[in-house]
Amino acid sequence: MPRKPKRPCSYPGCPNLTDGRFCEEHAKEEARRYEHYDRDPATKRRYGRAWKRIRDSYAAAHPLCEECLAKGVYTPTEEIHHMLPLSQGGTHDRENLKALCKACHARIHAERGDRWHNA
Numbered sequence: 001m002p003r004k005p006k007r008p009c010s011y012p013g014c015p016n017l018t019d020g021r022f023c024e025e026h027a028k029e030e031a032r033r034y035e036h037y038d039r040d041p042a043t044k045r046r047y048g049r050a051w052k053r054i055r056d057s058y059a060a061a062h063p064l065c066e067e068c069l070a071k072g073v074y075t076p077t078e079e080i081h082h083m084l085p086l087s088q089g090g091t092h093d094r095e096n097l098k099a100l101c102k103a104c105h106a107r108i109h110a111e112r113g114d115r116w117h118n119a
């Protein structure tokens with residue numbers, strides 16, 4: 001796959017070039033700035049309080065989407081994914097979690113054939 005030319009970071013006044021929307025530093029800053037993690041009330045009902053704590057601390061430790069990062073693209077983490085779904089015996093253990101942006105999260109679930117992408 002040919003690599004796209006780098007573009008300047010979207011952060012106003014930042015001179016860094018990036019493959020994504022932000023340079024590494026500003027992707028992390030964006031991730032910190034927004035509370036991405038609490039938009040879905042269904043999540044709270046399904047996973048409860050303990051999950052919120054685990055998710056927030058995992059997101060704080062992984063402010064960048066891990067899939068994008070593997071490709072050298074810095075995208076703020078928006079959602080935390082369970083690699084083995086809870087419905088299949090997965091847990092909230094860190095080894096079972098992955099920090100993802102919405103696009104990567106949706107893609108992973110689409111590849112897996114899931115109808116819903118909020119697990």
Ligand SMILES: [Zn+2]
Binds near residue numbers: 016
């Ligand atoms: Zn920047």
Ligand SMILES: [Zn+2]
Binds near residue numbers: 101102103105
């Ligand atoms: Zn991503």
Ligand SMILES: [Zn+2]
Binds near residue numbers: 082
């Ligand atoms: Zn998921």
